[in-house]
Amino acid sequence: MQIAIVGQGYVGLPLALQFARSGVKVLGLDIDSAKVEALNAGRSYIHHIPSEAVAEQRAAGRFEASTDFSRVREVEAVIICVPTPLNKNREPDISYILNTGRTIAPHLQKGALVVLESTTYPGTTDTDLREVLEQGSGMKAGVDFHLAFSPEREDPGNPQSRVAEIPKVVGGLTPACLERASALYRKAIKTIVPVSSCRAAEATKLMENIFRSVNIALVNELKVVYSAMGIDIWEVIDAAKTKPFGYMAFYPGPGLGGHCIPIDPFYLTWKAREYGKNTRFIELAGEINTSMPEYVVHRVADALNDRGRAVKGSRILILGLAYKPNVDDDRESPSYVLMDMLHQRGAIVEYHDPYVPVIKPTREHPHWAGKRSVPWDEATIRSFDVVLIATNHACVNYRQLAEWADCIVDTRNAMRDCPTRPGQVWKA
Known part of the structure; x- marks a missing residue:
């Protein structure tokens, strides 16, 4: 099996390496050519991820980085791990998600799976992302290709945090989408937590971080x-x-x-x-x-x-x-x-x-x-x-x-x- 992970940063790179360690061939896509060059040379640019971890998967032929997004046509699944900042008015900026969707849509193969991991508001996956994917591919989500949301749970700098050990919440556009996404993550993650919809999965991630924000505010x-x-x-x-x-x-x-x-x-x-x-x-x-x-x-x-x-x-x-x-x-x-x-x-x-x-x-x-x-x-x-x-x-x-x-x-x-x-x- 071969998958693509878009965004090789603090979320995408650890996930890519975990899938590679599990025997999945991973194409790491990123717009930053310097990052791609470093990864293909077996070098990590993130302090808590050792270069040896990258070099090992490169040598095994299970990991490759690229700036060529047309190579999405080679894979069975695409996982999107891109930033979701706030704009200057403190409003959500999902432009990275939508631009990624527009870029990969023309190259999606029928039956492919697209999973969004970027934190966002409920409804992003099944409305905003779905729309650009359907427009760009000419296919229908839930019919011609699968669509799901699975929030990242990366904890950088915590030596006790292991990607494989952290339960993975997954919500699909349809029951078939959920099953396809769950099957993918089971290849690399020990525990899968299915929920009823993409929106429930999106809301789960927000609840986790709001819980932390409110309690930190209390002690502050x-x-x-x-x-x-x-x-x-x-x-x-x-x-x-x-x-x-x-x-x-x-x-x-x-x-x-x-x-x-x-x-x-x-x-x-x-x-x-x-x-x-x-x-x-x-x-x-x-x-x-x-x-x-x-x-x-x-x-x-x-x-x-x-x-x-x-x-x-x-x-x-x-x-x-x-x-x-x-x-x-x-x-x-x-x-x-x-x-x-x-x-x-x-x-x-x-x-x-x-x-x-x-x-x-x-x-x-x-x-x-x-x-x-x-x-x-x-x-x-x-x-x-x-x-x-x-x-x-x-x-x-x-x-x-x-x-x-x-x-x-x-x-x-x-x-x-x-x-x-x-x-x-x-x-x-």
Whole structure:
């Protein structure tokens, strides 16, 4: 069997390698020729995916990358793993999905299966994507070709996360579409969770991420309240999670990052308005989470004021640019917002992140493109007035940081096990 996976990023590449390990021949399609060249040379460009994993499947002849989307005619199934961002008005942008659909439609073979994995609002697969596929192919979904939705559940940087072990939710346009998609995923995934429709599967993914967004907002709000009361939120969470039932630990931070939690809930809020419904709970969670960088900046100002300094003119080091620990993914990272806010207040801002040695161009923060991570050494760290821990990478030596830095603002409780001086560490 041969399949194509469109999009060889943080979702598509791990999925492609898992299918290849399971004996399926995989064609990885991507518009980025540099990525394609690297993959065909057996090199990974994602930190937590070793190059050996790519090289092994290349050598076995089970994985190949290409920019030629006409090769869809060679495969029995196409899995779409492309970005679904928000536009500048915080409205869903499904253009990547639709453009992919238009590109592959003329090359679809009769009886082929198309599965969308990109997170989106309910109805995208069976209306928007279906329409462009039918128009471009001249075939009818559910009759001439199969159509399904199966949400990605990738957890980058988590060594316990295995693609094959994560249950796969699948919803089809028709019962036959569901069976075809389930049969495909059974080749690579141990547990398949069939649901009644594409829309139910789309809604499942949104529920998972909205659940996380709302609970993170709760602990972020409690962090601010408890701080005013002189209570350490981290101590409270550690105590609460000893309860063996009825509680699940979530942790505060400087804001939300990544391509899921800051974005996906708003796909539902936008779609809900079409039905005359308001999602006040989701929107409130979004407001709380997006306000966290402002709170962190105030804590930085408090820490500086305690030392008789203003934010303006101070040298501030952002420790961690990636949106979560131990990955090189900086999409939607709150660190960029913190850098912007501190820079606007007149601070001299630098960053250190071993996973992001240089900042690549981004749509939201193009002005930081080309900036490089400062070195990790005593002289460099001592040159800053404040070190702001935004991402707690495991490879950072926090004991050295405690020795070298006079003032640390810690948004991740990274300094909890390090001996520090009184007043040295401010929690935010």
